[in-house]
Amino acid sequence: MPIHGLPSSQEPIKPAHFDIEQVIRPNILTLHPYRCARDDYKEGILLDANENALGHSLSTQDSPNDDPTLDLDLHRYPDPSxxxxxxxxxxxxxxxxxxxxxxxxxxxxxxxxxxxxxxAPGKERILITPPTYGMYSVCAQVNDVGVVKCPLELSGQAGEGGTDGRFSLKVDEVKKKIDADPSIKLVFLCSPGNPTGTSIALESIKSILDYKNFKGIVVVDEAYVDFVGEETSTVSLVKDYANLCVMQTFSKSFGLAAIRLGIAIAQPPLIQILTNTKAPYNISTPTAHLALSAMSPSSLVTMRNKIETLKTSRNALLTSLAGLAHLGLGLSIGSNDANFVMVPILSRDGTRPDNVRSQKIYKSLAEDNGVVVRFRGNEPGCEACLRITVGSEEENAVVIRKLELVLSEL
Known part of the structure; x- marks a missing residue:
């Protein structure tokens, strides 16, 4: 069954065991997407979309004179592509x-x-690897989709990474879960992980992609990949694997969390399916304008410079945190491949992770000291952990000072 809007191709599908038509729900395969006004014509006297021909109603008296959004065609629907x-x-x-x-x-x-x-709601499932990004489970519940959990490796030393260190992917266990449940259609992998900060080895991801018993799609979430380096990215595998979808975002390395722009990178059949299914104008004109500006040559230089600054600050923050060990702060866990670190709060004698103390410190930092971090102590392998985003040099100094104060008090 041809996918609507996808040109025919004679190239062989790799890997050979994958057939996207067996993965996509039948009602989606037959879907004819909504035809929006800008699909056919984008120029001329545009009287086809029932837009307000008199323009937007934003008062220049209430906006900065140099606000670039006022010069955009905000009364027109955005480009759909x-x-x-x-x-x-x-x-x-x-x-x-x-x-x-x-x-x-x-x-x-x-x-x-x-x-x-x-x-398929109520019938099929996804697989996730805790500890991981919480939205996979939330979206599954919203869509009435079952969740199979296969925890990452929870033992090992901090920062080992690779194929067998702490928070690495347990490939054989994932394969066992797939064998036991043929209804698994998507495998979600977060690399570098959230909240682990650890990258999953490419060999481990390829092993799942090549596994003939898995007929679904491997989704690799690379929100933090720029903080560890493109050589760890699975984007290089997309050309060889039709069963791979890589997600990236403008929120982290680009510093544009407010514009809400995410990216999926995959072979054309899956991209066409997503395009057919999305809302007609899902990306707004202001968002598109800012995203395009963020990828200008000069902006990319700025982005890369800020990434290097944050990586340097990350190392300095880790050093400062290690200096609080005498107050019951453990060494960071994970490989610290992202723009955050995760550290366990120990009992006062330093012998064990202490979830109760960790929650008290988390609340005291936020409510009494104006420093907001994230409590992750209820995640597998993250007992008593606080996740701390790498801030500016000044912010990091305040974090250390306030954390030392609260650790001393509690």
């Missing part, structure tokens, strides 16, 4: 073309769409 953004993403990530890229309202829309197009 945003190819200029995709072209810059393709160049940045060394992707062969815009037909390999989908744009969503944050990665969360991509997660939700993947479940809606691949997983």
């Amino acid at each position: 945003h190819d200029p953004i995709k072209e810059r993403i393709a160049a940045l990530r060394s992707i062969s073309g815009v037909d390999h890229i989908f744009l969503g309202v944050g990665s969360d829309e991509v997660i939700d769409l993947l479940m809606r197009v691949c997983v």
